[in-house]
Amino acid sequence: MSHLAALKSSLAPQIAPDGAAEMTRIASLKTGAFWNRLGARFLPFADAATKELPLRRLLRLSLFQVSVGMAAVLLTGTLNRVMIVELGMSASVVAIMVSLPLLFAPLRALIGFRSDTHQSLLGWKRVPYIWFGTLMQFGGLALLPFALLVMTGGGKGPAVVGQIGAGLAFLLVGAGMHTTQTAGLALATDLAPEDARPRVVALLYVMLLIGTMVSAIVIGRLLADFTPTKLVQIVQGAAVLTMVLNVIALWKQEARNRSATQSAIPALPFREIWAVFIARPKTMRLLVSVGLGAAAFSMQDVLLEPYGGQILGLSVGSTTSLTALWAVGMLAGFAYAARHLGQGTDPHRLAGYGGVIGVAAFLSVIFAGPLHSVLLLAAGATFIGLGGGLFSVGTLTAAMAIADTDAGGGRNGLALGAWGAVQATAAGLAIAVGAFARDAISAAAIDNRLGPTLAGPVTGYVAVYCIEICLLFGMLVALGPLVSGTSQTTLTTRFGLSEFPA
Numbered sequence: 001m002s003h004l005a006a007l008k009s010s011l012a013p014q015i016a017p018d019g020a021a022e023m024t025r026i027a028s029l030k031t032g033a034f035w036n037r038l039g040a041r042f043l044p045f046a047d048a049a050t051k052e053l054p055l056r057r058l059l060r061l062s063l064f065q066v067s068v069g070m071a072a073v074l075l076t077g078t079l080n081r082v083m084i085v086e087l088g089m090s091a092s093v094v095a096i097m098v099s100l101p102l103l104f105a106p107l108r109a110l111i112g113f114r115s116d117t118h119q120s121l122l123g124w125k126r127v128p129y130i131w132f133g134t135l136m137q138f139g140g141l142a143l144l145p146f147a148l149l150v151m152t153g154g155g156k157g158p159a160v161v162g163q164i165g166a167g168l169a170f171l172l173v174g175a176g177m178h179t180t181q182t183a184g185l186a187l188a189t190d191l192a193p194e195d196a197r198p199r200v201v202a203l204l205y206v207m208l209l210i211g212t213m214v215s216a217i218v219i220g221r222l223l224a225d226f227t228p229t230k231l232v233q234i235v236q237g238a239a240v241l242t243m244v245l246n247v248i249a250l251w252k253q254e255a256r257n258r259s260a261t262q263s264a265i266p267a268l269p270f271r272e273i274w275a276v277f278i279a280r281p282k283t284m285r286l287l288v289s290v291g292l293g294a295a296a297f298s299m300q301d302v303l304l305e306p307y308g309g310q311i312l313g314l315s316v317g318s319t320t321s322l323t324a325l326w327a328v329g330m331l332a333g334f335a336y337a338a339r340h341l342g343q344g345t346d347p348h349r350l351a352g353y354g355g356v357i358g359v360a361a362f363l364s365v366i367f368a369g370p371l372h373s374v375l376l377l378a379a380g381a382t383f384i385g386l387g388g389g390l391f392s393v394g395t396l397t398a399a400m401a402i403a404d405t406d407a408g409g410g411r412n413g414l415a416l417g418a419w420g421a422v423q424a425t426a427a428g429l430a431i432a433v434g435a436f437a438r439d440a441i442s443a444a445a446i447d448n449r450l451g452p453t454l455a456g457p458v459t460g461y462v463a464v465y466c467i468e469i470c471l472l473f474g475m476l477v478a479l480g481p482l483v484s485g486t487s488q489t490t491l492t493t494r495f496g497l498s499e500f501p502a
Contacts, residue, residue: 053191058200061191062207063249064130064184067242068177069211071137074238075101075173078219079144082231087152097166099432101174105424111182112417113273126187127254133179134246140172141239145232178424180246181208182417187254189416277414282482283402287422289351289479290395294423295430296471297358297388299464303438304365304384307461308377311369322381329385333357336386337393347401348482351394355472355479358387362465362472369458391475395419398482430471434464 076098083089083097115129147169151162185204192200215238222234278284304322308314337350364380367373399419442460444450450459 053188053193053200057253058188058192058203059207060251061184061188061249061253062204063245064134064180065204065208066211066214067134067137067245067249068181069208069213070215070238071141071173071177071242073212073215073219074141074235075170078216078223079148079235082223082226083148083152087148089152097170099428100167100170101177102425102428103171104175104178105428106421108178108182108417108421108424109274109414110417111179112186112420113414115183115186116414124254126183126190127250129183130180130187130246130250133176133181133183134243136172136176137180137242137246138176138239140169140174140176141235141242144169144173145228145235148231149228178420182420184249185416185420191253273414277418280402282398285478285482286348286395286398286402287418289475289482290399290419291422291426292471292475292478293351293355293391293395294426296355296468296475297384297391298427299430299434299468299471300362300365300384301431301434303434303461303464304381307365307369308374311458311461312372312374312377314374322378325378325382326385326388329382329387330389331385332382333386333389333393337390346483347394347397348479349394351391351398352476352479352483354387354390354392354394355476356387357383357390358472359469361387362469366462366465369462434467437467438464 079098083094111129115126143165147162147165149162150156151159151166188200188204219234219238223230278287304326308322333354340350361380361383364376364383368377368380399415402415402419438460440460441450441463442457445454445456445459448455
């Protein structure tokens, strides 16, 4: 018995540590599993990563969207203000310059198609288009500040030389942005597995917003004390940063496959492929719906805050909160989409819900003016975001389905390019039309040319919101047959925060 007790006492120090280590290992595994579940459920983009496309690689690829967002801030925000205020340029000339990049938006479908069928001795399809798009962005940004200074008399040479140079610079930046973004989204779609593609493309669009917001804050602070020299430094610094970000984004992303980019059979022309693509069931209706809906939800982008300030007398801080409420509405719409798409709801039906909510939202904004109700205006702003979120999520999911099935194998660039071309063109034109319509109708109303009942600046705003309601009804009409003729979506993966498109 004494020997047995001695043996137990000698083994006890060895058994205890082993048992403690095993318990520690089990606790560590449970903790890791908990954080994995937590991350996949609540952390943005955690479920966008896959074995084929890890999160680190995906985030690196998304840097090209950051550069596009930075260029967008420079063109439509910072330089817009600098050209009018500091450089004293005419607002109409500035509007023409800023709208020049929009000329390339309809070409996104052609760019996507060319990247689908590109034949290269190096074995790349998407990389050459992203690279040349980067070069065009770099060249346009490098030329732009000098052209603006010459154009406004701040440099040597006739002003017409500066005007030509500025126009060329805006065209180069616009062409580079559309080329880089279209080919980059197609590359991300190629790299991601089919079930993860909507989430991957959505992450890239959110990175575009992050790049836009961060660039706006940084550039605004740097240009707080404006000087021509500082303008040149900032814009050319953005050109260099664009090159750096896009090279990092491209590094070892697309595998070289010479057999896939060297075909003995000549590729069909774009015209024939596009005719087949458009003739496919649901494609044309979806694109028409995207155009009408994008125009409807974008026309008020530059009018909502002025409406609150001019008609309801709100302060700058109060009108800025309207944008925050719009963002809250977008997130709420996304949460609704997360639940119902996960249950198999038809994405076309979801987009239709967004249109109906948008109609109610614009009616709330319209009645907020005569009733002088800030609460009604805030509710309208929130529901505009809610409807826009549902519409964006629904059309994004439907467009990704086209890229996966209707477009055929290897046509991701064409499908995404067509979706992006319609959305960007419709939104850009709608913003311009809305601004001009508001100015013209308000001027006529103030001059009492529309009768005493409509005399006042509110008439122009109301007219634009009524146009948006009509566009939403048109979108619902175009979308209706897709809903009635489509069974429940085959989307089986969870749709959460990381799928938020824009």
